[in-house]
Amino acid sequence: xxxxxxxxxxxxxxxxxxxxxxxxxxxxxxxxxxxxxxxxxxxxxxxxxxxxxxxxxxxxxxxxxxxxxxxxxxxxxxxxxxxxxxxxxxxxxxxxxxxxxxxxxxxxxxxxxxxxxxxxxxxxxxxxxxxxxxxxxxxxxxxxxxxxxxxxxxxxxxxxxxxxxxxxxxxxxxxxxxxxxxxxxxxxxxxxxxxxxxxxxxxxxxxxxxxxxxxxxxxxxxxxxxxxxxxxxxxxxxxxxxxxxxxxxxxxxxxxxxxxxxxxxxxxxxxxxxxxxxxxxxxxxxxxxxxxxxxxxxxxxxxxxxxxxxxxxxxxxxxxxxxxxxxxxxxxxxxxxxxxxxxxxxxxxxxxxxxxxxxxxxxxxxxxxxxxxxxxxxxxxxxxxxxxxxxxxxxxxxxxxxxxxxxxxxxxx
Amino acid sequence: xxxxxxxxxxxxxxxxxxxxxxxxxxxxxxxxxxxxxxxxxxxxxxxxxxxxxxxxxxxxxxxxxxxxxxxxxxxxxxxxxx
Numbered sequence: 226x227x228x229x230x231x232x233x234x235x236x237x238x239x240x241x242x243x244x245x246x247x248x249x250x251x252x253x254x255x256x257x258x259x260x261x262x263x264x265x266x267x268x269x270x271x272x273x274x275x276x277x278x279x280x281x282x283x284x285x286x287x288x289x290x291x292x293x294x295x296x297x298x299x300x301x302x303x304x305x306x307x308x309x310x311x312x313x314x315x316x317x318x319x320x321x322x323x324x325x326x327x328x329x330x331x332x333x334x335x336x337x338x339x340x341x342x343x344x345x346x347x348x349x350x351x352x353x354x355x356x357x358x359x360x361x362x363x364x365x366x367x368x369x370x371x372x373x374x375x376x377x378x379x380x381x382x383x384x385x386x387x388x389x390x391x392x393x394x395x396x397x398x399x400x401x402x403x404x405x406x407x408x409x410x411x412x413x414x415x416x417x418x419x420x421x422x423x424x425x426x427x428x429x430x431x432x433x434x435x436x437x438x439x440x441x442x443x444x445x446x447x448x449x450x451x452x453x454x455x456x457x458x459x460x461x462x463x464x465x466x467x468x469x470x471x472x473x474x475x476x477x478x479x480x481x482x483x484x485x486x487x488x489x490x491x492x493x494x495x496x497x498x499x500x501x502x503x504x505x506x507x508x509x510x511x512x513x514x515x516x517x518x519x520x521x522x523x524x525x526x527x528x529x530x531x532x533x534x535x536x537x538x539x540x541x542x543x544x545x546x547x548x549x550x551x552x553x554x555x556x557x558x559x560x561x562x563x564x565x566x567x568x569x570x571x572x573x574x575x576x577x578x579x580x581x582x583x584x585x586x587x588x589x590x591x592x593x594x595x596x597x598x599x600x601x602x603x604x605x606x607x608x609x610x611x612x613x614x615x616x617x618x619x620x621x622x623x624x625x626x627x628x629x630x631x632x633x634x635x636x637x638x
Numbered sequence: 639x640x641x642x643x644x645x646x647x648x649x650x651x652x653x654x655x656x657x658x659x660x661x662x663x664x665x666x667x668x669x670x671x672x673x674x675x676x677x678x679x680x681x682x683x684x685x686x687x688x689x690x691x692x693x694x695x696x697x698x699x700x701x702x703x704x705x706x707x708x709x710x711x712x713x714x715x716x717x718x719x720x
């Protein structure tokens with residue numbers, strides 16, 4: 226019989242709060258975290274807005290000496306992983322380190338470290354590059370540091386698939402548990418790319434919104450006047466556990482992970498395939514993997530970036546997969562509130578999907594004002610909604626044409 | 639001389655996030671203060687930057703064990719420069 230995988234721990238650092246307890250009420254209230262950038266002076270940049278973490282101080286989550294040797298992307302992962310670990314109760318024991326893994330995704334890894342060390346190279350020469358540069362840069366270090374700090378010796382690596390990295394991490398972690406490679410995996414995504422280099426790159430490819438004078442309304446997925454995503458940062462980390470392992474220790478089970486699929490568009494570096502073909506296939510395969518029919522699905526946490534093409538083609542993909550049932554589906558994009566957390570998006574949005582199942586509240590898509598004929602689904606506009614739902618999907622699509630979809634089931638206990 | 643000692647203690651304390659009081663002259667960087675190989679290199683590079691010298695005689699630089707060793711090495715280097 227197939228080993229079943231459940232969620233027993235969750236930890237979030239989001240632009241709306243430095244914990245799940247502070248983030249979720251703001252999501253339900255429909256607040257926007259987008260504002261003028263504080264981390265650096267963005268006056269001369271074409272885009273001057275982002276969703277930044279509110280006052281993150283690494284030393285309130287970890288040893289200062291350790292924190293100095295970590296890029297912010299690793300600090301975020303460590304902080305969120307600790308919260309998830311405590312939520313799971315495994316901090317009090319009850320696991321075999323050799324059968325506990327860590328798989329955390331990041332789109333770009335330590336880009337802030339790359340940026341500052343390159344400046345050092347140009348200004349002071351090669352002898353002044355920090356010996357910590359490489360370990361701080363590499364995108365697998367979040368997984369590495371979490372394993373070191375929690376003492377976890379099972380499967381350990383990172384997934385890199387741009388904005389699908391977090392969802393791929395969770396899906397591959399589910400597979401590792403199903404295969405029997407591990408009983409517990411700490412998984413999710415992390416990103417810390419609100420920095421001059423990344424902001425300029427995204428701005429010049431016209432991917433992000435330049436609504437600098439009205440930041441709270443810049444991220445507007447599925448709205449006719451959307452004009453790009455808003456850069457966000459943070460981490461969403463979960464503890465996934467084999468069902469009997471969780472039951473044996475009396476763990477609180479937040480939800481069951483029942484399906485996963487990942488596909489490629491094989492179409493273009495950054496643009497989605499026409500009609501969202503790759504995303505549609507990933508949704509269909511994830512539903513099949515879960516042993517469900519499309520009509521069983523009640524809610525989708527959409528990729529919903531607020532770019533003209535993504536939202537149009539994601540809507541088309543949902544219509545392709547669900548047919549008439551699309552009229553009954555609730556679809557929302559929490560990126561409307563926290564922006565696009567890139568490699569962390571799949572982790573944070575997975576957690577919001579778990580909470581939608583667990584608390585029977587669907588998070589809204591805010592800033593939905595003007596309908597777009599190409600986006601004609603129920604996007605839970607502007608107001609959260611109470612709804613008892615049993616099955617939900619979370620979609621994540623990334624530059625490079627990566628698509629990852631995870632299916633979740635509400636747990637009664 | 640006192641300046642060199644004070645600066646060395648400050649840099650080590652900052653890099654290892656410890657109290658400057660712990661950085662005594664007899665303290666061994668690895669055994670007593672707990673530095674790993676990357677932290678050792680980081681300390682040395684910072685001191686190079688601070689004193690405007692280059693510790694390219696790697697055998698000698700890598701053999702430095704205690705705070706006193708580092709101070710003596712730097713004083714020799716800085717003296718040779720002036």
